[in-house]
Each structure stands twice: as structure tokens, then as C-alpha cells.
Amino acid sequence: AQTVTQSQPEMSVQEAETVTLSCTYDTSESDYYLFWYKQPPSRQMILVIRQEAYKQQNATENRFSVNFQKAAKSFSLKISDSQLGDAAMYFCAYRSAGTGTASKLTFGTGTRLQVTL
Amino acid sequence: NAGVMQNPRHLVRRRGQEARLRCSPMKGHSHVYWYRQLPEEGLKFMVYLQKENIIDESGMPKERFSAEFPKEGPSILRIQQVVRGDSAAYFCASSLIWDFNEQFFGPGTRLTVL
Numbered sequence: 001a002q003t004v005t006q007s008q009p010e011m012s013v014q015e016a017e018t019v020t021l022s023c024t025y026d027t028s029e030s031d032y033y034l035f036w037y038k039q040p041p042s043r044q045m046i047l048v049i050r051q052e053a054y055k056q057q058n059a060t061e062n063r064f065s066v067n068f069q070k071a072a073k074s075f076s077l078k079i080s081d082s083q084l085g086d087a088a089m090y091f092c093a094y095r096s097a098g099t100g101t102a103s104k105l106t107f108g109t110g111t112r113l114q115v116t117l
Numbered sequence: 118n119a120g121v122m123q124n125p126r127h128l129v130r131r132r133g134q135e136a137r138l139r140c141s142p143m144k145g146h147s148h149v150y151w152y153r154q155l156p157e158e159g160l161k162f163m164v165y166l167q168k169e170n171i172i173d174e175s176g177m178p179k180e181r182f183s184a185e186f187p188k189e190g191p192s193i194l195r196i197q198q199v200v201r202g203d204s205a206a207y208f209c210a211s212s213l214i215w216d217f218n219e220q221f222f223g224p225g226t227r228l229t230v231l
Contacts (some may be wrong), residue, residue: 004159037222041175042224043206043224043225043227044222044224044225045160045208045210045222046222047219050126050219085118091159091160099170100173101165101170101172101173101175103150103152103165103173103212104162104173104176105150105152105160105162105210105220107152107159107160107161107164109158109159110158110159
């Protein structure tokens with residue numbers, strides 16, 4: 001079974017600064033997908049960014065980018081120019097590339113990000 | 118295009134009662150996933166359904182929990198004889214098809230068992 005580990009329960013960043021959230025995972029599969037979800041106080045899960053394992057290029061979405069190290073099974077999220085609205089819980093998630101029972105998402109325990117003035 | 122709808126948003130039950138949580142997927146989506154989030158934890162997969170079929174229920178407790186996604190109407194997660202340990206946020210997600218399409222999440226139902 002796949003596992004996802006987020007070793008930073010809490011992180012803090014000053015507004016306009018850059019912060020990196022860590023995520024490692026364990027799998028024996030070669031093809032899979034990785035995601036970062038944001039959960040603000042409203043509890044709504046919002047997809048921030050996703051990465052296909054077969055792509056070597058790191059995904060980027062505006063101020064959000066990832067550092068995907070397949071051999072190390074590491075998938076960190078970098079938030080540049082942090083804004084107050086970035087304050088939330090961030091979850092790393094894994095999904096197999098297969099069908100049926102492979103469709104579920106496996107989540108880490110989350111990192112709570114605080115953004116200070 | 119309305120997003121994933123869940124109701125109720127908050128549900129309070131006494132121990133031993135039944136809880137019914139509803140999820141209406143996005144229009145055109147035929148795949149529904151249920152996840153549970155215990156306080157201060159990540160989301161844990163419970164069950165994956167397509168219309169009228171359970172595809173994967175490996176995360177669902179064997180007793181008291183059941184789920185359905187009928188041909189017509191919302192998906193229902195049913196918890197019989199609730200206990201305090203069932204208190205959690207229950208999230209529903211839907212996707213267009215099984216593959217890499219994004220799972221879109223609903224706002225969740227917070228269940229409190231007194």
C-alpha cells in the first residue's frame with residue numbers, strides 16, 4: 001500500500017516571502033500522480049497543483065511550483081510571494097495510474113501554513 | 118456549472134441513531150468517492166462508486182457503514198447506530214471518468230455524535 005508522509009505539522013512564512021512544504025511517499029509503482037490540495041478554514045478542498053510521475057518537468061501554477069524527485073520519492077511544494085490568503089492546511093496526495101481500485105487518493109496528514117505580516 | 122453538493126453541511130446525532138449523508142456530483146460526473154477526515158488528520162478514503170456499482174469499498178468499516186449511488190439521485194453514505202468515534206468531516210468527490218481527471222470535492226458534512 002502506498003503511504004504519504006508530511007513531516008512538517010506547521011510552517012510559518014512572512015507575507016511576500018517563499019516557503020517550501022515537504023512531502024515524501026512510498027510506492028512500488030512506476031506510474032502515478034501526485035497532488036497538493038489546500039484546505040482553508042472553510043474546509044473546502046482545493047486542488048493547487050498536480051504532477052504526473054512520467055513527466056520529468058516540474059509542474060508550475062502561477063506562484064505555486066513543485067520539486068518532484070522521483071528517485072527520492074519526494075514531492076515538495078514551493079509557494080512564492082506568499083499572500084495572506086495562502087494560509088491554510090496543505091495536503092499532499094498520491095493516486096495510482098490504474099483504474100478501479102487504483103482511483104482513490106491517499107493523503108498525508110497535512111501541513112498548517114501560517115502567513116504573517 | 119454547479120460544483121459538488123453535499124447536504125446537510127452539519128449533522129448532529131445521538132449515539133445509536135442513523136446518519137444519512139448526501140452527495141450530488143457535478144453534472145455529467147458518474148464517479149463518486151467518499152473520504153473521512155477525523156479531527157487534525159488528513160482525509161482517508163472510504164468508498165468509490167459508479168452509478169449503481171460499488172467499485173472499491175476497501176476503506177469502509179465492515180459494520181454500520183454503507184454507501185450507494187443509484188441510477189437517479191444523489192449518492193448516500195449511511196451510518197447506522199452511530200458512535201462518538203464517527204464524529205468527523207465526511208467529504209464527497211466526483212470525477213468525470215476514472216482516469217486522470219481531477220476529483221472535485223464538495224464542502225463536506227460535519228457529523229457530530231453526542
